[in-house]
Amino acid sequence: MKLGTVTGCVWATKKSPALRGQSLLQVRVGELELVAADLVGAGQGDRVILSFGSAARLEQPDCPVDAAIVGILDEGTVRECR
Amino acid sequence: MKLGTVTGCVWATKKSPALRGQSLLQVRVGELELVAADLVGAGQGDRVILSFGSAARLEQPDCPVDAAIVGILDEGTVRECR
Amino acid sequence: MKLGTVTGCVWATKKSPALRGQSLLQVRVGELELVAADLVGAGQGDRVILSFGSAARLEQPDCPVDAAIVGILDEGTVRECR
Amino acid sequence: MKLGTVTGCVWATKKSPALRGQSLLQVRVGELELVAADLVGAGQGDRVILSFGSAARLEQPDCPVDAAIVGILDEGTVRECR
């Protein structure tokens, strides 16, 4: 998985029917801007955990997405393991 | 998923039989030129949403494509989430 | 998918039995040299369409390849969509 | 697979229910920071082997992860094969 920051909402009226009702967010990962399905209710500026590939479709197998937001970081950063 | 811009149409007479009738478009994603199956009727210059991997084959499981255009951006850009 | 140019033939006597009889070509994609299974009879210098991942195994599910040549470009270039 | 170094623990209260109880570690692979499920009890600073994609879900098919720590290097380095 990768960590990223939500930077926008993606609107597309013309799309695959299987994407209807799907919340698509733009997420910056390093230098890249990606688009991911939101599974956890993330919002603008949130630091999120992204999962890619078929992992992104476990909760909705018929939805043609290849990236999903599967978690929101508690404090925006990652700490050393104790 | 990634955002890209349609830059051309790909013609190949000699191809895998499973690709027959498939509309293949060239799409620029950042610095890269990719080829994707068009599932939504995109045209030259459209800003599109691309899905990769097995997600690109959900609608046509026997077609050997690894990228598909699954949506067209409403306004060409992505806005902040409200 | 990606576009590439066939740059050589790959010979390997010692290989996975499931690769026997498989034509493997070297293909340059941008700056990278890759190896792909040839499904369409491509030759040295051809401009080809490559599909990656499980898409490359649709026609031969038991063959351990992750890239396949699925088409040959008609004119070596991609044109604007009309 | 790739080799990496564990650099932190990832905490996310708000997450996909299928991730509950899953230990997620931050791992540096070259210049990149990734997040991976820990299958072997790795700790801060350990040199680990990471597997990506569906390989990361073999032990827990319903967990939406795309990377897993599948081993810890014995001595932190890789030696020449004898």
Add this chain to the structure above:
Amino acid sequence: MKLGTVTGCVWATKKSPALRGQSLLQVRVGELELVAADLVGAGQGDRVILSFGSAARLEQPDCPVDAAIVGILDEGTVRECR
């Protein structure tokens, strides 16, 4: 697939049980060092063909690897196709 050169043997006592008995080699692919399961008996310095993703698990579906050595180049180089 990609071409690479075997640069070492990877030893990990603490690992996923499904990796037991699996020969893991370090392979240099361009600038990158990767780890791959050896399916063909490759040795230090061999020029090898690597397959990635689920292709790497066709011969051993329960082994959490995402890369496998599936062939050894006959002469260390690739020649023009005749």
